[in-house]
Amino acid sequence: xxxxxxxxxxxxxxxxxxxxxDDLGNALATGGMIMMGGGNPGHIPEVQSVLQKELQxxxxxxxxxxxxxxxxxxxxxxxxFLAALASMLNDEYGWPVTPKNICLTNGSQGGFFxxxxxxxxxxxxxxxxxxxxxxxxxxxxxxxxxxSDNFFRAVKPRIEFIDDDLFKYRVDFxxxxxxxxxxxxxxxxxxxxxGNVLTDDExxxxxxxxxxxxxxxxxxxxxxxxxxxxxxxDATPFWNENVIVCMSLSKFGLPAVRTGIMIADxxxxxxxxxxxxxxxxxxxxxxxxxxTNIVKNREIIRLSxxxxxxxxxxxxxxALSCVREFFTGIDYRVHVPEGAMFLWIWFQKLPVSSRVxxxxxxxxxxxxxxxDYFFPGLEEEWSHTGECMRLTYSxxxxxxxxxxxxxxxEIRTLMKETQTGRSYVK
Numbered sequence: 001x002x003x004x005x006x007x008x009x010x011x012x013x014x015x016x017x018x019x020x021x022d023d024l025g026n027a028l029a030t031g032g033m034i035m036m037g038g039g040n041p042g043h044i045p046e047v048q049s050v051l052q053k054e055l056q057x058x059x060x061x062x063x064x065x066x067x068x069x070x071x072x073x074x075x076x077x078x079x080x081f082l083a084a085l086a087s088m089l090n091d092e093y094g095w096p097v098t099p100k101n102i103c104l105t106n107g108s109q110g111g112f113f114x115x116x117x118x119x120x121x122x123x124x125x126x127x128x129x130x131x132x133x134x135x136x137x138x139x140x141x142x143x144x145x146x147x148s149d150n151f152f153r154a155v156k157p158r159i160e161f162i163d164d165d166l167f168k169y170r171v172d173f174x175x176x177x178x179x180x181x182x183x184x185x186x187x188x189x190x191x192x193x194x195g196n197v198l199t200d201d202e203x204x205x206x207x208x209x210x211x212x213x214x215x216x217x218x219x220x221x222x223x224x225x226x227x228x229x230x231x232x233x234d235a236t237p238f239w240n241e242n243v244i245v246c247m248s249l250s251k252f253g254l255p256a257v258r259t260g261i262m263i264a265d266x267x268x269x270x271x272x273x274x275x276x277x278x279x280x281x282x283x284x285x286x287x288x289x290x291x292t293n294i295v296k297n298r299e300i301i302r303l304s305x306x307x308x309x310x311x312x313x314x315x316x317x318x319a320l321s322c323v324r325e326f327f328t329g330i331d332y333r334v335h336v337p338e339g340a341m342f343l344w345i346w347f348q349k350l351p352v353s354s355r356v357x358x359x360x361x362x363x364x365x366x367x368x369x370x371x372d373y374f375f376p377g378l379e380e381e382w383s384h385t386g387e388c389m390r391l392t393y394s395x396x397x398x399x400x401x402x403x404x405x406x407x408x409x410e411i412r413t414l415m416k417e418t419q420t421g422r423s424y425v426k
Contacts, residue, residue: 011144034403036391037367039192039341040255041228042315046307047253050299054290068289075277076269077104081288084295085261092226092301095239100266103273104283108222108248108260113145114275115244115262119216120183121148129183130377131218134171134206137344137374137388139192139220152377153182161333165324167346168336169194171202178213184244185210188220190231190339193374193390195316197338200236211242216268218244223340228252229304230312231339241265249287251341252300252308259287312341312394319343319393322401326408330415341394344371346387347411351418353386360410366403 058064076082082099089095105111120129128148136154146152155176157169169191178185185206190197198206203219210217223230225237228251239245247261262272276283294300316337323334323343335344350357358370371388378385391407393400 007147010147032365034366034399034406035395036393036400036403037369038392039251040392040394041251041253041341042311042394044253044307044311047303050294050303051253051290054293057293058289064289068285071285072282073104073285073288075273075282076100076102077283078285078288078292081292081295084292088226088295088298088301089239089263092298093237093239095237095263097239097263101263101269103262103264103269103276104288105260105262105272105276106280106283107258108220108246108250109141109145110258110280111246111260111262111272112142112220114272114279115218115246116142116145116151116184116186117147118268118271118275120151121146127181129181132176132178132182132185133377134176134185134187135169135191135196135198136378137169137191137193137371137385138186138376139188140369140373142186143373143376153379154375154377156378156380156382162336165333166336167333169196171198171205173205173209176209178209178215182213182215184216184218186218186220188222189235190223192223192340193342193369193371194335194344195337195340195342196335197231197233197235200234200238203238207238207240207243216242216244216264218246220246222246222248223251225304227300227304228308229301230309230341232309232313232316233338235339239263244268249291252291252304254287254290257287257290258284315341315393315397315400316343318397319391319400319404322404326405327411330408330411342390342392344388344390346384347389348387350387350411351414354389355386357389357410357414360414361407364406364410366406366410368403368407 058068079099082102085102086097086099089097105114116131120131122128130151130153133152133154135157138154155172158172160168160170162168187198187206207217219238225231225235230251244262244264249257249259262269291300320334320337331347331349333346333348337343354370354372358368361368369390371390372385375385
C-alpha cells in the first residue's frame with residue numbers, strides 16, 4: 001500500500017466535512033433518504049430563471065462563450081465582475097473598495113483554506129499562530145482546513161434562554177483572551193450551524209478587539225448580506241481595512257459553480273491572489289460571468305431581499321412549527337433561527353450522544369448532522385457538544401415535516417428505552 005504523507009493523512013482521516021459529504025453522496029445514491037443534513041440550497045424558480053437567461057445570453061454570443069469556457073481569468077478573478085461588485089459595495093454600503101480589494105476563489109471553502117493558512121499555522125522562529133473562533137459552535141468545514149495541529153481556539157458562548165423553547169448564543173467578551181498566538185478572529189454571520197446572527201454591537205466589539213491586537217477579523221458572509229441575504233433580523237453589512245469579508249455565490253443558487261469572494265485590504269488580496277495563482281492558475285469564470293449583469297443592475301440585491309429571503313423564511317417558519325408539533329413532551333430548545341437555512345436543536349436530557357442519535361436516525365432514513373462536529377478548537381469538556389444536532393429546512397417541506405416527525409418519535413423511543421432499563425451505546 002502506498003505510504004501517505006502527513007498532508008494526505010490529514011485530509012483523509014476522520015474529517016467531519018468528509019464524513020458529511022460522504023453520507024450525503026451515499027444517501028443520494030441509494031435513494032429513499034430524507035435529506036436534512038446538508039447545506040445544499042433550495043431550487044428557487046425565479047432565481048434560476050434569471051440565471052438561465054444570463055447563460056443563454058452568454059452562449060448566444062460567440063465571443064462571450066469563448067471567454068466563459070476558453071480563457072484564463074487573472075489571479076484575482078474576472079475583471080468586469082470585480083469592477084461591478086466594487087461599484088455596488090461603494091454605492092449601496094459606502095465601502096471604500098476597488099477591484100484591488102477583491103479576489104475570487106474556487107469556492108469559499110477553498111478560499112478559507114488559503115486564508116486560514118496564510119494567517120495561522122507555523123511561522124518563522126518556531127512561532128505558531130491559531131484562528132480564534134469567538135462563538136462555539138461554528139462551521140463544520142473550518143475544522144480540518146489547517147495544515148498544522150492545534151490550529152483553532154474556540155470560546156464557549158453565553159447562553160440566553162428565550163420564551164419556552166428558544167435560546168440564543170451570545171459572544172462572551174469576558175472570556176475572550178487575545179494572546180500572542182492568535183493570528184486572526186473568525187466568525188460566520190449568520191452562523192452555520194445555528195442560524196445565529198451576531199448583533200451589530202457584537203461585530204463592532206470583535207472588530208475593535210482585532211484592531212487593538214493588530215490582527216484581522218474574518219467575517220464569513222456565505223449566507224448574509226448583501227447576497228444571498230438569508231437573514232431574518234437586523235444586520236448591518238460591515239467592512240473596513242482590518243476586516244476580511246468572505247462571500248459566496250453558492251447560497252444565491254450557484255453551489256455547483258464554486259465561486260468564493262474575498263474582500264480585504266490590498267496587501268492581503270495581493271498575497272491571497274498570488275497563492276491562488278500557484279494552486280489554481282486562475283479562479284473559474286462561470287459564476288462571475290453569470291452574475292456580472294445582475295450585480296451591475298443591482299438585481300442580485302432585489303432577488304436576495306424579495307425572493308430568496310422570503311423563500312427561506314417561509315421554510316424556517318414551517319420547520320419550527322413542525323418541531324413544536326412533533327416534539328411535545330420532549331425536553332428541547334431551538335436556537336433562535338435568525339438566518340441561514342438550519343435549525344440547531346438542543347436536547348438537554350438526551351439519553352445518548354448526538355452521534356448515536358444521528359446513527360439511529362440514519363437507520364430510519366433521516367439524515368441530519370451530529371452537533372459534536374461543530375466545536376473545533378474547544379479545549380474544555382462541555383456536555384452541550386453532545387446534546388445538539390443540525391438539520392436543514394431548505395428542501396421539500398413535506399420531507400422536512402416527515403423527518404421531524406420521525407426524529408420526535410425516535411427520541412421518545414430512546415426515552416422509553418432508558419426508563420425501562422434497556423441498554424444503549426453512548
